[in-house]
Amino acid sequence: MLLLAHAMGRSREWIVAHPGTTILKEEAHAFLSHCDRRRMGEPIAYIIGSAGFYGREFLVSEHVLIPRPETEHLIDEALAFIRGPMRVLDVGTGSGAIACTLAAQSPATVDATDISPEAIAVADENARRLRVGDRIRFLHGDLVEPVRSNRYDVVIANLPYVPTADLPKCPDPTSFEPRAALDGGPDGLLLYRRLLPELPPLLNEPSMILFECAPPKFEALLDLTRQYFPDFVIEGGRDYAGLPRYIKVLSKRPAELYAGAAASESARSQVTRRDPPN
Secondary structure (H helix, E strand, O other): OHHHHHHHOOOOHHHHHHOOOOHHHHHHHHHHHHHHHHHHOHHHHHHHOOEOOOOEEEEEOOOOOOHHHHHHHHHHHHHHHOHHHHHOEEEOOOOOOOHHHHHHOOOOOOEEEEEOOOHHHHHHHHHOOOHHHEEEEEEEOOOHHHHHHOEEEEEEOOOOOOOOHOOOEEEEEEHOOOOHHHHHOOOOOOOOHHHHHHHHHHHHEEEEEEEOOOHHHHHHHHHHHHHHHHEEEEEEEEOOOOEEEEEEEOOOOOHHHHHHHHHHHHHHHHOOOOOOOO
């Protein structure tokens, strides 16, 4: 249905409401081409050029990772923490899904970095389309290199965390995604190992750091985080499947940070999401 809707330039709802419509010849060719690509394993998001995340549609291409529903938990945590015009750093922004969502859902200003100039171009276009470009700076560079002189209230990093030996192969849909967005080195933690010692000088007080990782690497990343932030409160979070998925680092005790717990819960209740299509 998604492929047919894209080939016809219609919504899925329109197709359901017009079952007797005759498809044009060029639309049929486009649809069959889409089906051939999908049969080879290519993700639907790349074929139609977009993916849903936190209730918004984001442009994607073969240069960026497709936004995952699991990453929405990072948005929830960040939105509960952000108060007023805080400064956020999104390391390894990819499509800009995290940066654009936080700029759209909060008064924060966001700096977002990525080593891929093609990814920066996609993220910048998403910010323009979603009309949040005035509060986001997309910076080309490795990890925090472009922002070493700045300080932030929230740092979010969803870095490559797949061990090199475990990188998917065709026809696995994930194999179509850029290797640079997947390959986390021999143990899946290479980039996090490089990032962690760079973060302390960038943090305001109070501050929050959020990392996403693969469930099998959760404990290892948790131990690594404790080494660099021994005096911080470090907690783990689970994804929709109940698997350990992300790490939250707080510079103060939760009771101090979330004194306005009722206000935070109210903010969460105002957020609407729509899961992306399979």
